[in-house]
Amino acid sequence: MKTQTGTSRRDFLKIAGTTAGGLVIGFNWFSCDSPKMEVLSIEQVLAQAKSFNSFLSISPTGDVVIYSPNPELGQNIKTSFPMVVAEELEADWEKVRVVQANLDSAKYERQLTGGSGAMPHSWERLRKAGATAKFLLVAAAVQTWKVPATEISVSKGMISHEGSGKKGHFGEFVAVATTLKAPEEVTLKDKKDFTIIGTPVKNVDAKDMYTGKPMYGLDFQREGMYYAMIQRAPFGMKLGSVDDSAARSVAGVTNVVTFGSSVAVVGTSTWPLMKAKKLLKVNYEPDGVVESTTDHDRLFTELMAKGKAEVKRKDGDVAAAFKSAAKIVTAEYQCPFLAHSPMEPENFFAHVQGDKVELVGPTQTPDRARQETAKLLGIPPENVSVAITRLGGGFGRRLRADYVVEAVEVSRAIQAPVKVTWSREDELTGGAYRPAVRYRFEAALDATGTLVGYKLRGVGMNAGNTTRESNFPSGAVDHVLIESIEYSSSITTNAWRAPITNFLAYAEQSFLDEVALAAGKDPVAFRLELLQRAKSNPVGEIGYDVDRMIGVVKTAAEKSNWGKNPSLKQGFSVYFSHKSYVAQVADIEVQGGVPTLKKITAVTDCGLVVNPTGANHQVRGGIVDGMGHAMYTNLTFEAGVPKQRNFDTYRLIRLKEVPEIETHFVDSGFDPTGLGEPALPPTGGAIANAIFAATGRRLRSQPFIEQKEFSDIQLQIKRA
C-alpha cells in the first residue's frame, strides 16, 4: 500500500476529475504572494509552476477539489482552510475535498506550518478564491439561461433562477465558466451570512486515521529501500573512534557509515538496527564546552548577577522609581530544557541519484529541507523534490531540517534509497530543545499599591530574546526596564510550541500574582487596573490590543465565577501571543487538607472562529500541553547527554491527569488569528496561582512535581 504523501499537479488534475475539462482557478494561499487569480487550462496548471501555489477546481460532476500547500500536523488546517473556500463558493461541503500539494514550485517558499500563522495569513485569499469561482459559475449561468445575475441564487453547490425555475449543479456550468476571465474584484459575503464557517466540521482525514491507513512519514516504504538509525554525538563532543565490528555482525545489518560526528547503521528492517546501535563502540572527544545541568544553574546565577544584557525596553526612570517605592517585590523563575516529543519520532526518506534527490517525509518546512539538501550536495535546489506526508505532531521540531539532511547523507553514502528513523531515545537526546531560561522580576509599588516600576531580566540558553518587551504589563507601568542575556550553549535549541512565551507567560503571570498580593489587591482587579492605565494613557509602544485583553479578562472572571465561591481556591492568568488573547482560571477545592484541581476555564479571543470543533481542540490541547509540561516534564543533562531518555523518565501528561476544561470564545469581530499556540502560555500560571491560593506555596520553577515546595502537596486531579 502506498503512503499518502503530497500530490503532484498531474495527479491533482486526475483526482480533481478535471482532465476531461473543468474549471480550475489558480491562486496563492499566502497574503505575501501575488493576489492574482486566474482561470487556467490543464496545460497551464502543469506549466505555470511559478505563478500559483494553490488551485481550486470544479469538475463536470460538480466535485470541488482544493489543492493545498500547507502541511497538516494536527492543527486541522486541512479541514478549516477548505471551509473558508467552500463558504464563499456556496459549495456543498459534502462535495469538497482537499489534496495536499507537493513541494513542486518555487512558490512554496512560504510553505510552513508554525507560529499559528496559517489561517491569519490565508484568510482573505481563501475567501477570494471561493468568491471568484462563484462569480464565474454565476456568469456562466447568466450566459446559458439569458437571465440577469441579480436573479440568480447559489446555495449548496446548486445554482438556481427562481423566475424560470431553472436549476443546475456547479458541474453543469464549468464548461462555459472556463471560457471566462476571472474578475479583478469580487464581493465577499457578510460574516453574518456564513453557513459553513463557524459550524463544527469534522476532520477530513478521520476515516483514514482510524483504520490505520499509511499516511505518516514513518509509514513510507519503497521497494528496495534501506532502513537506517543514527548514533549522534553528545552536545559539545565530536566523534573520536568507532568500533563497529559487533554492530556489523547483527543479522539484517548491511552497512555502517560515518559522516560528521554521526554513525549510521544501515539494514533491511528496523529492529536489527536498534540492536546494532547498542553494540556500536564509539569514543567521543570534547569539541567545545560539555555542559551539565549543574553548569547551567551556575551560569544562570552568574549571568543574572553580572551578565552583559541587551536592553529591550526602557520607559521612565526605573532607578528612581525603585528608590522611592513603598514596597519592592522580587522573585526568580526558571524552566528546564524540553524536547518536543511528537508521538511520531523524526524520520525521513531520501534517495540521492547523481545530482537529483527525492525526499519524502514529515516536515513543516519543505523549502528549508530542499535548500539545506541542495547546499550539502552542491546541486541546484530545483533538483530536490519534497513530498510531504501527514505529520504525527510537530510542536516546532519539524521546522528544522537536520533529520532530513541526515537521511540525504546516508543515502549518498550507501548510494541507495533509505529511510532514517529516530528512536524515542534519539528524539529525546538528539537536540533542538525548548531553551532553559531564568527570569528575575522586580516590582516597585507606591503607597497606594500602584505598580510604578517593573524590571524583567531574562537569561536564556540559546534562547534569543527571552522577553516580549511590548507585551503586557508594558504600557501599564511608568518605569520599566526589560533586559535579555544570551548564553551560547553547545545544546541545540529550537522553536517549541509558543516559543519563549510558553514559560515567560507562566513566570510573569505568577509574579503579577505575587505583586497583587503585596499590593493587597484581588489578582483580577489588579490586572484590570493595569489594563485601564494602558488604555487611558499608555506608556511607550505596546504590541497588544488593550480592549481585547480586558475583554477576555472580564469574560473569564464572569464565566469562572471568580471569587464568588468561597470553597474554591482560584488562580488567574491571561496572556497575549500569536495575535490571540487567552485568559484562564484554575479551580482548586480543598477538602480535609487535600487540594483537588477540578477545572480550568479558558476564554479565548482569536477573532472569528472558523471551525468550533478545531478551535476547541486547539485550546484544550494547548492547555493539556501547558499543564503537562509545567507539572511533570524535565530534561536534565549530564556531560552533554540528557538523563531522561524515554517516556519512563521523561514524563508526559496522561489522561487521568487532565481536569475538566471549559472553553469559551469571545466574538470580537476580528478576522481569525492564531490558535495552535496561544492557549498554552497562560495555563501554568493559572494552576500555580491556584496552588498558591490553596496551599500558600509559590512554585517558581518547573516542573512542579520536582520542586520542594510541592513535595508534600498531594494535588489530586479530578475529572468532571
Place this chain on the structure above:
Amino acid sequence: MSKFTLKINGATQSVDVEDDTPLLWVLRDHLNLVGTKFSCGIAQCGACTVHVNGTATFSCVTPISSVGNAEVTTIEGLSKEGDHPVQKAWEEVDVAQCGYCQSGQIMTAAAFLEQNPSPTLEEIDNAMNRNICRCGTYHKIREAVAVAAKSN
C-alpha cells in the same frame, strides 16, 4: 533467522525474522501493516497497541517468538469497513488532532469495551491511562469511549 507462521487479522502470514523481533516491527516492516505505530518502544505510550487473543498488548515489547498460535488483530483488521463501534465513536466525536496515537487508542478502547461493555467513567479513565496522546486529545478520548460503550 527463524520462520514464524502467524494468525493476523484472520489470515495466516509467514515471516522469516530473528526470534527477538518485536511483533511491532514484524507488522510494520515485514507485513506492511503500518497502522500499528512506533513511538517509545518500551511499553510506555500505547501507540503500538494490538490485540493478542483479544487482549490489548504493547506490540513493541512482544517478541515474535512469544506469539505462537495466538490471534493477532491490528487496527487494519479491527473491522472490514472501518465501522467497529469504537471507530464510529471516534469519528462521531472527532477525536484526533495529529492522529498518530489514535490507532493505539482505538485498539486499547476496543479490547477494554469487549471485556467491560458498560464501564463507569472512572473505569474508562483507568483503562485509557496507558496510552499517551501528545496532542492532548484526552477529553475527546474519554467522550468517545463512553459513546462507543453506549452504542454497543
